[in-house]
Amino acid sequence: MMRVALLLLLALAGPAAAVQPDEILADPALEARARELSKEIRCLVCRNESIDDSNADLARDLRILVRERVAAGDSDAEVLQFLVDRYGEFVLLKPRLSAGNAVLWLAGPALFLGGGLAAVLFLRRRRRAAAPAEAPLSAEEEAALREILGEDRQG
Numbered sequence: 001m002m003r004v005a006l007l008l009l010l011a012l013a014g015p016a017a018a019v020q021p022d023e024i025l026a027d028p029a030l031e032a033r034a035r036e037l038s039k040e041i042r043c044l045v046c047r048n049e050s051i052d053d054s055n056a057d058l059a060r061d062l063r064i065l066v067r068e069r070v071a072a073g074d075s076d077a078e079v080l081q082f083l084v085d086r087y088g089e090f091v092l093l094k095p096r097l098s099a100g101n102a103v104l105w106l107a108g109p110a111l112f113l114g115g116g117l118a119a120v121l122f123l124r125r126r127r128r129a130a131a132p133a134e135a136p137l138s139a140e141e142e143a144a145l146r147e148i149l150g151e152d153r154q155g
Contacts (some may be wrong), residue, residue: 025067034067037079041066042093050093 025031038052045056051063062083069079083091095101137145 025071027071028069030067033076034063034070037066037070037076038063040080040093041083042091044087044091048093 001008025034035052039050041051042049043049043054043059045054045058046054046152049059051059051066065083066079069082074082075079089095089098089101
């Protein structure tokens with residue numbers, strides 16, 4: 001009995017949707033479309049949370065706006081485009097692939113690789129500059145070296 005109660009409690013403890021009863025559309029098909037759209041739209045207050053999951057006032061306003069547009073007969077693409085035109089592409093949880101977004105996504109790795117290459121080149125140049133230039137030995141230095149190595153005694 002306790003296990004059943006615990007399982008029921010855990011099932012009810014899941015994340016609750018923030019959609020309020022007064023926001024829900026009367027037509028179940030339109031409401032389902034609005035809910036799916038709400039899952040694709042970022043709460044501009046909570047950042048990485050959809051407006052469907054957020055309790056923020058702005059998320060509520062956006063949910064109502066989405067439902068108004070859906071009820072007015074806008075397609076899903078038109079609703080999303082309306083929001084992008086109004087708030088920018090940041091409002092989408094999954095931004096569209098565009099030239100501007102590609103630059104943003106590729107700039108980080110490109111800068112990282114460029115910085116690594118610059119560091120490698122810098123360290124190579126520094127190592128070469130730090131290495132002493134090898135000058136040939138003078139006659140006196142060669143004689144002293146032969147004496148140290150004992151070549152005069154053997155030869």
